[in-house]
Amino acid sequence: MRILRRYITKQVFFSILAVLLLVLCLDFIGQVMDQLDRLGGNYTFYEMLMYILWRLPTSVYQYMPYAVLVGCLIGLGALASSSELVIVRAAGISVARIIGIVLQPVMLFIICTISLGEFVIPYADQVADSRRALALGYTVDDQARRGVWHREGNQFFYFSVVQPDGKLFGFRRYTFSDNGKLTEASFTGSAAFNEAEGVWLEKDVAVTAFSDQGTASQEFAERRWDTELTPTLLNTVAVEPETLSMTSLHGYVQYLAGQGLYTREYELAFWQKLLQPLAIASLVLIAASFVFGPLREVSMGQRIFTGVVFGIGFRLLQSLLGPSSIVFGFSPLIAVLLPIALCAGLGVYLLRRAG
Known part of the structure; x- marks a missing residue:
């Protein structure tokens, strides 16, 4: 046998x-x-x-x-x-x-x-x-087809490049009011996570604020970004759901549920x-x-x-x-x-x- x-x-x-x-x-x-x-x-x-x-x-x-x-x-x-x-x-x-x-x-x-x-x-x-x-090149016209979109509350994020070590390139952020009106848009050249302080450090930041009076622009060489989005969660966002591990999927479903977002995918x-x-x-x-x-x-x-x-x-x-x-x-x-x-x-x- x-x-x-x-x-x-x-x-x-x-x-x-x-x-x-x-x-x-x-x-x-x-x-x-x-x-x-x-x-x-x-x-x-x-x-x-x-x-x-x-x-x-x-x-x-x-x-x-x-x-x-x-x-x-x-x-x-x-x-x-x-x-x-x-x-x-x-x-x-x-x-x-x-x-x-x-x-x-x-x-x-x-x-x-x-x-x-x-x-x-x-x-x-x-x-x-x-x-x-x-x-x-993450600034080319077809970048939206290759990048990553994410939502957190009234903010929508677009990441052109997310590397496994947690570094971001070509990061855009759009903030909306409760009635759906765009209030601020910003572009960040690169960002890295500071483990000691638990925040992101953005570099080469350009911010445009929108109001009834018009627009106002500012530029920052460096800026702090406080968010619940950690490098671990961001690595989850950066790839298609089908390519994530089961542990990452389970954790991200819990995160989306906590944000009141759609989890079925x-x-x-x-x-x-x-x-x-x-x-x-x-x-x-x-x-x-x-x-x-x-x-x-x-x-x-x-x-x-x-x-x-x-x-x-x-x-x-x-x-x-x-x-x-x-x-x-x-x-x-x-x-x-x-x-x-x-x-x-x-x-x-x-x-x-x-x-």
Whole structure:
């Protein structure tokens, strides 16, 4: 039994790894083609490659569920094509036992995915975005597409560049009255957090105040900024919710709730990350059910095609339900759980029919 378990584990592990590497290579080529038209000035070919490489952990995280699905189809499909699965079943090993063996190498990829999401991606994505923003120049016309917006009370902030060490570049602040009238706008060249005093120190500040009498402008070489927005929270704001760690998402949801702001987008990202292992496990069930059921005697190409189509459908359902929960106001937890439950239910149903 140990030899059999090792054999199936090896077959599935290397199939998933091969699919993941192939998808990452295709994604790398796609990203290079997408970034070529941005080359110019300080954004050289080397900076472009560094941006793509820093974003590599995010690509691994995003494609892992589909690599597991197609990899399991290929690994188990190869065993089925050579009638090895028939021999295993004839030896008295149940389908449930085989799935348990398949889940062992999959757990390694799940642990890798969780580790990347918690410890690597939040930092790597911020480094990638800040390097590219500085290379492209944060004063260009398309800065609003690359920067970060944040709200605190009646103030709205825009950060052109937020570095992982807490340094800010191209920081704009807009203050509104209770009736929604703009009262002050300011631009800060750079800012850094003073740990000893717990405040931000802004440099090269230009302030414009608006009143019924007109406008008044002031400039400061340096100014203090008192706010609840710490470097830790700012690092959370600086990246997309999907790339944050679960601990950062939970903390930021609490911060937004304390400010009376909308939290559903970050709640959705939190549940997606927390339930990612269940999503991968449900796709393993689907792969096993296809191999033992309707795809038992088809070619490898048909299995791969089916896996890709099903993966796209699963992703599409996730993409539709997630934003729908934000728009229509139902629980993000339901939006995340429903595709997983449907996938797992279909897998169990097909396995029972095949068994």
